[in-house]
Amino acid sequence: MTTEQQRQKLLEAAGPIFAEKGYEGATVREICDRAGLNVASVNYYFGDKERLYIETVKQAGRRREESAPYPQWAAGTPPETKLHEYVVTMLTRMLRSETAAWQRGLMMREMLRPTKACEELVRDYIRPDFELIHGIIAELVGESVPQHVLNQISFSVVGQCLHYRVAGDVVGMLVGEEELSQHYGLPTLADHITRMTLAAIGVGEPLGSAKPFINSKA
């Protein structure tokens, strides 16, 4: 079991480094040092640097899902509630900057310019995510809407969330410190995106009305 523990140490050390510096920028020496192991460890446990990278990305997907899982909804839960909670989970994954925040960075890199690790990432973590939101949207708009429109609406939801990860720092630069701290907390953004989406598909009140979002938990 020692072997598995050493592999874990390596993966945990590699995550933040790959996320910050990218594949080329990271060095196996630095990773091994941080893991408290010798330089040969990467080759010994993973074969080579690339294999370590792939495993690290997969681990990122796994951790990301584990630490902010989707709620299990009781039968009869209204799709509006599901949508709201989906967005909350999504934004939780995007915005939290806790110890293991590197997982986002790694996954974004993969989406932006896929490497060998991407295919598995999509299969194991991204597709299930996508099918979840797809199902919720289908519940909301009903049968008459063609598949590709359901897909596009789903992508619109995801895109709005993703934006706060991709352009997170830029958002801060554009709106200033004050507005950022007051109006870009997770609950506020989740309400906004949920209401925007519901209105767009004709379920909720259009934006512009002062009415606060009802299901908000914040």
Next chain:
Amino acid sequence: MTTEQQRQKLLEAAGPIFAEKGYEGATVREICDRAGLNVASVNYYFGDKERLYIETVKQAGRRREESAPYPQWAAGTPPETKLHEYVVTMLTRMLRSETAAWQRGLMMREMLRPTKACEELVRDYIRPDFELIHGIIAELVGESVPQHVLNQISFSVVGQCLHYRVAGDVVGMLVGEEELSQHYGLPTLADHITRMTLAAIGVGEPLGSAKPFINSKA
């Protein structure tokens, strides 16, 4: 102005290479070779590799704007039309894969993990962009809506567009080749995002109705 021309050659050579391989993955030798200059050129004209990188990113913003500029609207142009054309321009910049497509890649890298180049990028290219969409949204929803809501709606528009750049390859993996080729052309996506946004703010018909988008140019 030979000096300026040489700098230009270097910037043009560096762009695609940095975009494809990242900062670390790119080598100054390859850049100089492609530019038809000697290995010392980068250091001679830009000081070091990092300075060249920053200049390349700034150049990317400039080129990106020049090659797909926003339309100049006559007074009285309805904001729905403006919104649609804004989205078209935005998606054009996101999706086109012509000769200078590397500009996107470079800018995405900056937004994802800002380097020294990012501040100037925001000031010169991103903020003007943002103010444009902000103005259009303001026209559409009227005076009563607070600033931060206008901003958030604007981000929602941008986010939907950006998604097709960030997760472009993943979208293909999720929906399959066939749907991709039929329903993810630029005009289709522009219609979708415009309608989605208008419906969300109570201006257009909600999605789910079969009615095609009226202003579509495609």
Next chain:
Amino acid sequence: MTTEQQRQKLLEAAGPIFAEKGYEGATVREICDRAGLNVASVNYYFGDKERLYIETVKQAGRRREESAPYPQWAAGTPPETKLHEYVVTMLTRMLRSETAAWQRGLMMREMLRPTKACEELVRDYIRPDFELIHGIIAELVGESVPQHVLNQISFSVVGQCLHYRVAGDVVGMLVGEEELSQHYGLPTLADHITRMTLAAIGVGEPLGSAKPFINSKA
């Protein structure tokens, strides 16, 4: 005697590998793998890589002799016959490319640049060889010839044989595939070297005459 068997397995695995790749080129991991033993075996059974090498060379000498021993001649066997059979045996060792052909390679390496293994090799295998041919030559030329001439003639015989091992591949390059296959079989070469030697010491017909060698077995 498990220990002895393991050592044997290691020696047998090491032989061909050292012969093909040389001391530096061979890896203990490959040797242990081929022997079906763990990586630590070499150090465990032989101390280190070098000691294994020396033992392997010695083993090569032993095997080489066993697999192509000199004939036991009945009293009264004419020295011409002995010479011919000596040359046949010698060439057999030089030319055969059967399973254990690596022994030649290893011994040649040692002769070319003696290591610690060489002294024992000479004492146990090479000197007896040499004394054999020396005796045959002495029988042929009689008492009047001084020792050092006998030695030199012996070396000439050995040298002619050795050449087909040392420069075997080069011979092929020089004479071409066709001549090689027709005129460089073992019996042909054995006849040539025997006749050459006999003629040189005034016992046989000089070369150039068409007369085939009488004692030829082929």
Next chain:
Amino acid sequence: MTTEQQRQKLLEAAGPIFAEKGYEGATVREICDRAGLNVASVNYYFGDKERLYIETVKQAGRRREESAPYPQWAAGTPPETKLHEYVVTMLTRMLRSETAAWQRGLMMREMLRPTKACEELVRDYIRPDFELIHGIIAELVGESVPQHVLNQISFSVVGQCLHYRVAGDVVGMLVGEEELSQHYGLPTLADHITRMTLAAIGVGEPLGSAKPFINSKA
């Protein structure tokens, strides 16, 4: 021209090291250190270690030929004389242990186990050598003898010479210090091999007669 000089320094440093330790055993660090250049020099001037090796072998052939060239014979020089001088030159190359003695070692390595360098070595240096001795033998034995016999006699001459290189150290072990110093000088050996060859082809007196070799220069 500096470039050429640096390459030369590297070749000269590499020669003895490759000869002594073989391709795998030699390190580019050691070679560069001995040449007084930095570790990157080998890759800079030769591309990689292997290319340096090939060039070093070719250089060995060139130097070996230059430092002990064959005499230019006047028309009418008797073939016996030519043979003797050929053997002298050959042995000179084999036996001298002057500063650049590593050339032999390198060439022997190639003959024993040819690498990529061998083909060029044969073409440029070994084949001309071989054609020379072939011509001399042809002069001596006349027209009636078939090609392959001429070749084999030539190989016998070369083999006798080569033996003192290949098994040089072993010869010393077999005959002892005293005989070695008295009877294995270059002139003595050259006489022996020449007489042996001439007698074998029916031109000279057979060995065993006390008559000294007439053409001896020593």
Next chain:
DNA sequence: AATGAATGAGCCTTCATTCAT
């Protein structure tokens, strides 16, 4: 006794950078 997990020294090579011209 025998193993195999783990190591650190050292390998070849690449690269951004410098400096004499």
Next chain:
DNA sequence: GATGAATGAAGGCTCATTCAT
């Protein structure tokens, strides 16, 4: 000004060896 030859630092990786079991 502009070059390209030359460099030193550092990179990923391999290997013989060790040591706890």
